[in-house]
Amino acid sequence: MKLKIENLSKTYGNGVRALDNVSLEIGNGMFGLLGPNGAGKSTLMRTIATLQDADSGSIMLDDIDVLRDMESIRRVLGYLPQEFGVYPKTSAGAMLTHLAHLKGVTNRRERSELVGAMLQKVNLYQHRFKRISGFSGGMKQRFGIAQALLCNPKLVIVDEPTAGLDPVERNRFYNLLAEVGEDTIVILSTHIVQDVKELCTQMAIINQGQVVYSGEPARAVDDLSGKVWECSVDKHELPALREKHNVISSKLVGGRPYVHVLSDTQPGDEFHSITPDLEDVFFTRTQMVSAN
């Protein structure tokens, strides 16, 4: 399976350019879509999920034209939106059965087996008669992934699925996602670098509607090898330092700012070289666009 996005552009009515000539090739496996808030991740995800139109460009899943033949793409799609509500007074089992029906499982017996197994899988089986509106955030999200993975979709899109989940639930969620078959494309959007690092074999970084990087996470990290330098500074020195060096990030460690600087050579004695990680890649890539 291959998802091929070419020159996709989208400008909203209010002038915001959400997608700017985006081209990506996504193969089987877990694909991470990384970007800051408002980068255009959700727009891209929703466009692939047939919920939005593009102004120009094309999306092809093998030989299915996603933007035109929506019906075909929906048959192989599993989609978990960033946010979703539930019907009041409806139990998890009933809701999932209804959705399985809508996904084309019209045989009653098969449907109930499928739903039972799916609920087992996401560990909600014992809660199948309870209302989803009473679920905790993690349980609701597990219900979400259950409905997305129903019927072995070939293209799974999950939009910021772990926002607001505690670490245990987050792990649980990723375990479920990781089980998806090998011949499936899974696109996971997030603004948490850690997620991509743990899960994805392929990734893209998107900022202000543009793809600023795409490729393997490890390769991106390798590219920065030997170029990232760290030092701790006083708070008041920070502005001066920003003037002088290409500061890609600053964060507090024990209340004291540590800055990362991108430089081919050692920027100063107080700096020491560190092994870059994906976060440095993220900051580097997103700042390059901002600087342009």
Next chain:
Amino acid sequence: MNSFNAFFRFEIIYWLRSAMVWVLLAIMTSFLMLLLFIDDSNFEALFFGDAYRNSPFVIMRLYSITAVFGGLMVTAFVNTAACRDFTSNTQQLIFTKPIGKASYLFGRFLAAFLIGLIPSLGASIAVLLVPMFSSQPVWGPIHMGSHFWSLLVIAIPNTFFYAAVVFAIAVWTRSALASYLGILGFLIAITIGSGLATTMDNRMISSIVDPTGDTAISTITEYWTTAERNTRIVPLSPALLWNRVIWLVGGMLFFAIGYFRFGFNLNEGLISRLFRQSREAIVSNLSQQFHTAEPPQVRRNFGLSSQVLQMISLIKQELWQIARNPIFICILIGVVFVSFSQFSFAHTAGFDLKTRPVTFNIVEQIIAATSQFSIVLITLFAGLLVWKNRDLRFDEIVDALPVPNGVHYLSKLISLTLIIYVVVLVGMGCGILYQAVSGHFDFQLANYSRELLWLVMVQWFSMISLALLCHVLSPNKYVGYFSYIGVLVAAFVILPALDVRSFLFRFGQLPGHVRSDMLGLEPYQTSLFWGTIYWLIVAASIGLFTITIWPRGKENQLLRRASRIPTNLRGPAMIASILLFCAWGGTTAWIVWNTRMVNEFSTSDDEETFQATYERDYRSFIDRPHPRLVKITQDIAIFPHERRLEIKGVQTLKNQTDEPISEILVSANPSYESNVSGPGLTVSSQNEELGTMLVAFDKPLQPGESKELNFGVSYAAEGFEEKLAVPEIMPNGTFFNSLVIPQVGYVPLMELRDARKREKNHLTGEAFTPLDADNLTARANSYISHNSDWIELETVISTSEDQIAVAPGSLIETWNENGRRYFRYRLDHPSLNFSSYVSARFRVASRQLDDIEIEVYHHPDHEWNVDRMLQSIRKSLEYYTREFGPYRHKQARIIEFPRIQTFAQAFPGTMPYSEGVGFVAEISKADDIDMVFYVVAHEMAHQWWAHQVISADMRAPRFCRKRWHSTQR
């Protein structure tokens, strides 16, 4: 105080910048402008009377009658303002700020209330604007003071009151829906309350009970002259003053309730507390392992059959949600309650009598009882269903599923239809139960089903499709609600007022039909068939269009969706839309051809124009010498099932004047084909439109000479009609009178009597009924007929074999021939030229009193009051003969006719009596007035007073007659 300013200003600026205020103002203004433009006498009488349309009186009334719309509009503002922090989830931000409750609530409320006043200003704008474009002579000088006065006395208190009610509900429930329903329920309660107060006949109480102030205004101005209405400002007389005081205080109370109920806390509103599911503590066992077993492989189908199954699944889902909706449950209870109170308390038979629970009556009551509820349900749930997934934020999941738009649309359409079916079925169940409890076991289930489960449902079905379309086209739910209501108002109020009267424009409306045991549906079958076909095609077309612009995904701007129409209309959808368009065009053309070309469609205005033209063109003939009619011999053939009538006859005319007559006027009924002929006479001119003919005698008719005038009348129903032009000829229940036969001379009965109608039709002077005792024309003629005194009449009347035909006089002979039944009747005594002809499948009840045959011809099922009728005739004959003199006929007949009209009328020896008033009236309680006995006694009295002693066509006797009839009523 500072924070009051902040809240107040925020709210005002927010609304002034939003489109809603201005849209509502525009709606209100244009609605009232249309109202002011209307040139229709019924509307005029209802709203303006004789006053100028910009007089102080009218301005004030416009403000008060629009209060209901204003109330609904103010709901939008106040509810939003009151719930703003809860709906936008800012309560945690706002409530933690150091603000006072008073400034928070007063700021929000006052601003919303002031904004809510803006749409009602439409009344003033319309009144000031329309005179600039209207050339009608209905505009007086501009009266600015009354605008301000109406605003102060009517609009401000009304808006304040509604705002306060909504505010209290909104603060309490924190639910927009509850606010709308609350205000709707309140309006319904008030309407019912006002209705009850009106029946109490106490003007003061009904003035006070009506919160709009409209009743109070009517009470104060009831006896005002037109001049007063044009110039006087309606004062704060006690009726209005007390009304205003009470409702202002009421408003304050409501506001106070809301104010004290409100707290800066995050507790849930009443609605969510009432219907909240008990939050079960669900503790997930963290240590539990996930199952690693793979879910089974399943077959997936996307064919048509699976789409049907998916649709059923969606319908189940929708119905499950609706069935548990408290509003739906309340409405079902309401249907039961209102149905039974309709059955038990509706006095439709006149004289405070109930109609027996015959099926046609119960069906009408059920329709009356369920209609409002159905409209409310359709309006409300169409919005809820269309917006459900988006409101619950479940749309992204559902929209990405492999389910075509059509399946989604149909599931909502069918769900809503089923819901209305439930409402109608509940009404129907109540009806059958009521019949059974009342001991009426002739349920006529076929009629029930045809009327309620088919005809009525076609109407609701097309309304549902319209409602769904309105919501699909609208950017949000509220615009959807308003646009739907707007379309209905346009179709049912504005278009008819603009003289667009075809049912084709009125959503779901079918060609008119009268429900009657005698008629059944037979006379209306074809028109109803095409009407239902038309609406089903319209609904299907709307459905197809709705599917092509069905909102899906995140981009739902209308333009964007419209741009997808070509893509959505590929293949079968394209073929379907072409077919539908052709079907629609064909059906429309067929209906228009039949109702407008094959048959003439005339409105009451056309009727007036006809009467006015007749009077203008032929009044001069009233004083010209005409021969008198002395005898009619005629052969009437009724073909009930074809709705066809053929009359051939001879009128014997005698010149009783003292001058020769060379030309006469003959006035025929233009709904029928009529002709006259005879030896020695020629028709010199004929006006088809008016049915008039000028007949010239080859040799002038000398004084004392007689002449025979042959005449022919025919009518045959063709095609189908929207409203039967000749409802007299029916498959079962034909009833027509002698005005069908061409009349010699001018017929003053045709003149318009109402002074306003005469003025509108530019008729000068008054209708013919002189006061002047020297008017010899008037003195020479009775008010029944200007061309005859007492005539002889012999009739052969034939009809289909299963029916009995009745004409005045004694039945001489009867025979069957060629599958038809013939009757020969002859008057035993010369009578007025005023006769009736009836044919139907009758059962006859008869008694003999001396040599007089007493008979009641009735529909076989309508036996209840027949004995009372026989009894009444007997007693009348005894009493009147004793007190007044001998009865002139050998028979006294009551004959039932269909309830197309509801009266009883006395012809010589025969008294047709409507099915709707006497035969099905229920006279059971001891204190019930025996209306049947007394109506029959009244008609019997006419056999002396009118048929033996009759007054001239003059004003004084006319006055006496009217007094007699009104005291009898």
